[in-house]
Amino acid sequence: xxxxxxxxxxxxxxxxxxxxxxxxxxxxxxxxxxxxxxxxxxxxxxxxxxxxxxxxxxxxxxxxxxxxxxxxxxxxxxxxxxxxxxxxxxxxxxxxxxxxxxxxxxxxxxxxxxxxxxxxxxxxxxxxxxxxxxxxxxxxxxxxxxxxxxxxxxxxxxxxxxxxxxxxxxxxxxxxxxxxxxxxxxxxxxxxxxxxxxxxxxxxxxxxxxxxxxxxxxxxxxxx
Numbered sequence: 001x002x003x004x005x006x007x008x009x010x011x012x013x014x015x016x017x018x019x020x021x022x023x024x025x026x027x028x029x030x031x032x033x034x035x036x037x038x039x040x041x042x043x044x045x046x047x048x049x050x051x052x053x054x055x056x057x058x059x060x061x062x063x064x065x066x067x068x069x070x071x072x073x074x075x076x077x078x079x080x081x082x083x084x085x086x087x088x089x090x091x092x093x094x095x096x097x098x099x100x101x102x103x104x105x106x107x108x109x110x111x112x113x114x115x116x117x118x119x120x121x122x123x124x125x126x127x128x129x130x131x132x133x134x135x136x137x138x139x140x141x142x143x144x145x146x147x148x149x150x151x152x153x154x155x156x157x158x159x160x161x162x163x164x165x166x167x168x169x170x171x172x173x174x175x176x177x178x179x180x181x182x183x184x185x186x187x188x189x190x191x192x193x194x195x196x197x198x199x200x201x202x203x204x205x206x207x208x209x210x211x212x213x214x215x216x217x218x219x220x221x222x223x224x
């Protein structure tokens with residue numbers, strides 16, 4: 001892969017609680033320079049990023065129900081609606097992990113469907129927090145996400161005990177139709193890891209290490 005190849009997969013991410021406006025500006029500058037697919041930031045920074053990235057190809061992704069997924073559905077819906085109003089193109093919502101573990105699939109599906117319904121022109125990614133789930137729960141959560149009209153299933157928030165795994169991404173890819181996409185996130189730091197996840201079926205990589213990945217591809221393409 002050359003730099004532009006990997007860059008189009010990357011959601012350049014900064015979701016730390018202590019992130020400052022200056023750091024968000026730096027993130028956006030990097031994203032525009034390297035032509036990443038998107039930045040992924042907390043809702044309070046969406047308006048700033050939208051203004052900064054106006055006129056570029058970089059999309060703005062933000063989160064809802066983050067990081068626990070334990071908010072009421074109404075809260076997630078309001079979060080998502082405000083984020084879109086502020087300039088978000090994509091919303092990464094955390095599914096109700098409690099409902100998944102309880103196998104309350106109607107509740108899982110409704111939680112997602114309400115968000116999708118209220119932002120109909122916006123791409124919705126559903127974070128399953130796969131480190132907390134067994135394979136059968138991942139499988140059924142993927143099906144619920146697709147039934148609810150979401151566009152992606154995503155592995156992790158990055159705040160659980162573990163992040164993405166190749167096994168989880170392969171399973172997620174196998175459980176959804178070609179209409180759905182898969183985002184791998186959580187602990188992906190190296191170019192070789194990103195490539196492995198793409199080969200496993202991921203079409204987005206959520207990472208804070210995008211710049212080093214792109215730099216590595218540029219070095220490799222120059223024969224170093």
